[in-house]
Amino acid sequence: MNQSDEDVYDIIGDIHGEAETLKKLLKSLGYNDSEEGFFHPERKAVFVGDFVDRGPQIFETLKIVKKMVTSNNAYAVVGNHELNVLAYYTKDEDGAYLRDHNLKNKTQIKKTYEEFKIDKEKRKKYLKWLRTLPIFLELDGFRVVHASWDDKAVELIRRENPENRLSKKFLRRIYFERGEVFNALMLLLKGREFNMPDDMVLKDGYGFKRSAYRIKWWEPMQGKSFNDISFGNKFKLPSYTIPIELCYDIPLYPESDLPVFFGHYCLNEKAGVIRNNLCCVDGCIANGGVMIAYRWDNKKLDQSNLIRIEKVKKVEAF
Numbered sequence: 001m002n003q004s005d006e007d008v009y010d011i012i013g014d015i016h017g018e019a020e021t022l023k024k025l026l027k028s029l030g031y032n033d034s035e036e037g038f039f040h041p042e043r044k045a046v047f048v049g050d051f052v053d054r055g056p057q058i059f060e061t062l063k064i065v066k067k068m069v070t071s072n073n074a075y076a077v078v079g080n081h082e083l084n085v086l087a088y089y090t091k092d093e094d095g096a097y098l099r100d101h102n103l104k105n106k107t108q109i110k111k112t113y114e115e116f117k118i119d120k121e122k123r124k125k126y127l128k129w130l131r132t133l134p135i136f137l138e139l140d141g142f143r144v145v146h147a148s149w150d151d152k153a154v155e156l157i158r159r160e161n162p163e164n165r166l167s168k169k170f171l172r173r174i175y176f177e178r179g180e181v182f183n184a185l186m187l188l189l190k191g192r193e194f195n196m197p198d199d200m201v202l203k204d205g206y207g208f209k210r211s212a213y214r215i216k217w218w219e220p221m222q223g224k225s226f227n228d229i230s231f232g233n234k235f236k237l238p239s240y241t242i243p244i245e246l247c248y249d250i251p252l253y254p255e256s257d258l259p260v261f262f263g264h265y266c267l268n269e270k271a272g273v274i275r276n277n278l279c280c281v282d283g284c285i286a287n288g289g290v291m292i293a294y295r296w297d298n299k300k301l302d303q304s305n306l307i308r309i310e311k312v313k314k315v316e317a318f
């Protein structure tokens with residue numbers, strides 16, 4: 001472990017059960033495997049969340065990340081997929097699941113569910129560990145959150161949930177209230193979304209109807225088209241200007257604030273430095289993209305610090 005004051009970091013994007021690709025990425029960054037998991041003599045990894053769902057090796061991915069975090073060789077924040085899985089398996093005081101077991105929610109966690117049902121003890125172990133991970137992180141000179149950094153949301157979570165983690169108690173409370181704390185958590189883990197007018201219908205990648213889409217949380221929407229403000233959506237949006245009565249002010253992340261590393265937006269080749277202090281490291285590995293790491297060097301964000309790894313197919317055992 002590096003003992004110097006200035007730790008250096010590799011910020012690693014969404015994994016979604018692609019453990020083989022993760023191993024290749026870690027090796028190409030100079031991490032070695034050991035009893036205590038992957039480690040680097042001088043660097044630490046920082047995971048932006050979304051370890052579960054979609055890919056073929058959920059348990060293996062959780063094992064790699066957990067070992068690195070437990071042995072102090074990595075930090076990790078939770079993503080919206082961890083939140084969904086935790087809420088799916090957590091019951092409220094009346095015994096009802098916090099996240100309903102309906103078709104839409106079942107479909108979203110299908111891959112995770114299929115692995116989790118094979119070994120319930122392992123499932124419990126990893127769910128318990130996921131509940132210990134922070135919602136957001138501030139490290140030496142930069143910030144990490146799964147989808148978007150919003151000062152007000154961060155302050156509210158700090159005040160209402162000083163542990164900064166998805167404990168059972170916290171989840172039960174916010175899913176019951178569905179109030180401002182819930183909304184603050186959604187903002188951090190799912191990013192800012194724009195609600196479409198009632199007469200416009202959208203469908204997501206699974207064919208489910210959507211009434212909202214992901215938008216740039218660092219730019220004002222006034223005077224822009226529906227498509228201009230879109231960020232990380234796979235579907236087409238109208239290229240005409242948003243009627244002014246539908247526009248509202250959002251708190252914009254200042255260009256002078258600390259750099260923010262985030263994942264979530266499935267950007268494929270567009271992933272990387274978005275602005276002087278914004279970097280999205282989600283290369284959309286589970287959906288035809290790549291896995292991405294940013295080698296933080298305490299300097300200005302630079303696209304040349306990105307490492308991209310193509311998907312590695314799981315080796316089948318004979």
Ligand SMILES: [Mn+2]
Binds near residue numbers: 079146
């Ligand atoms: Mn996500």
